[in-house]
Amino acid sequence: MTQFSKEVMHVGEMASGAALTVPVYRLKGQSDAPSVYIQANMHGAEVQGNAVIFQLLELLRNTQIKGDITLVPYANPVGCNHKNGEYTLGRFDPITGVNWNRMYHFDESIIKPFVRDSIGKDDKTIEANFKALMIDSIEQKLDHNIFGLTTGQRIAYQLQRLAHQADLVLDLHTGPISSKHLYCPEYAVESAKYFDIPHTLLIPNAFDGALDEATFCPWWKLEEAFAELGIKFSISSNTLNKESFTVELGSQEQIDLDVALEDAKSILSYLQYKGVIDTSAYQPKKMTRFACYLKDYKAFYSPMGGMVDYLAEFGKPLKAGEPLARILRMDNYHFEEKGDADPLHYVSLDHEVIPILHFASASVNQGTELYKVFTEFFILEE
Template structure:
């Protein structure tokens, strides 16, 4: 800004969810759900036509705090052409959710960020970025600007240090230079050739029982169908007390839980695969 290089408007929301950041039940941060209502902060965003953007602010002061937060964020996003929602997973590589209409145009984003994987969303969930995409799909403008919407998963929750943050910030800056939002020179080079996977080809591996988790695989590791992924110790010392979890098909480990004790049905891994998931998955988000 001091160098007068900003060609567009850049809005940074450093804390998009102040309600979640204020919740510490039992001295543990709970930012995903509202502790009083159980509402998921990243689901059930309003799906509206872009022309109805102003309706998000109608009688906003009469609505619950969670809805005020969601509507304000969506209203802000619908005034932009590029929206990047910064998240993180449990333990994970650097990856992004991108709706199908933005791919492969968003290859420049994947290249700039040096993503480990791209998940192609189907647009059927009520997550924040898909609510934005819904409004863009329902735009009366027959010649809309070049747009881009993504949820960027900045690795895992413990991947926090200044050097990494500066590197990621520079990569985001390079992307904005490439899109002309910021004046400057950035040479992207060859196209990004990483893993691009539709949500229907992502296996969400869950534990069949409650117990202590012993992992057998690490992030970014390639596995084959039938490979041992983890052992769950449910009844220590008993003959039937260890349950083994196997890969349902060939794939690559993208995420892993940071917990080492799981309830039945808790997520262990997410894997990108070449074939459709072998477990039932409704259209929409991978997880609640």
């Protein structure tokens, strides 16, 4: 049976002195296959990933594991427990407003000197050294700063320290009300086909504070820096496998253990493809897979305040001019001949898109993010 261990990581303290802790589960692999880090629930309302980790553990109990797997549910003990009214106010630090998934660390200035010192070394040595450098760099931030760290940085950096120890990183999120979709670095597009997720966002090599970026950008920048010197150092090769994904599992504020089982199998399909587990039981489903580049993933902001009846179906191309939603404005109701302000306003776009998610509430201000849509999308696999 799989060797399993559990520890509790202390990531902060609240005003009363109550400790903020995160459970860490480790499954020990039996070879030097790629190692894996999976976390869930960094945003407080995005809880389905915890159920997926539950189902992963249930499935992995009886699976031959080759690479080490670390699983971290409830990654953010502040966000996860912070209600305001009936809902979880977990997307940002309630004190500062900063998005919990924009606090990870990457200082690009470490790349150039590292490359200079690495010329002539073999790939495995470079890999080990760079991993050590990244972990050390996080530990410096955690431990050597007289002015301290924000609450969110202290949590994020400790998670990141775990993530840097793995080759493959999966950060489990959800949208507000959302279809499943995958944030995938451009170089790892082949891997996207192993998840049972029909929509893939292709991410460039730019760091904006998220965990996936914080774990793939350093390696990708490293590969690029070597390439500039004419040296081949490939992070997606037979010997090296450095990939990170943000896996969007659907809608927030809900868990469904049956759906979580499907999601767990989808992740195992990817892990099998990467040689982390030793079974052929998990294969990707056949489906049409759409993709678009991050720059073409557009937020559509409400042109007016009102109450929204969301109409567009997720995941299917929506023709130009077809309604995304209709917005009710009862204050504009009138019996006489209609003027320019009507009680019902239909919202559409002038080109084809794929709606991926919409806002969590019917009530929106002018300027609330109504939908996020793929534009300029294309088919990855049919």
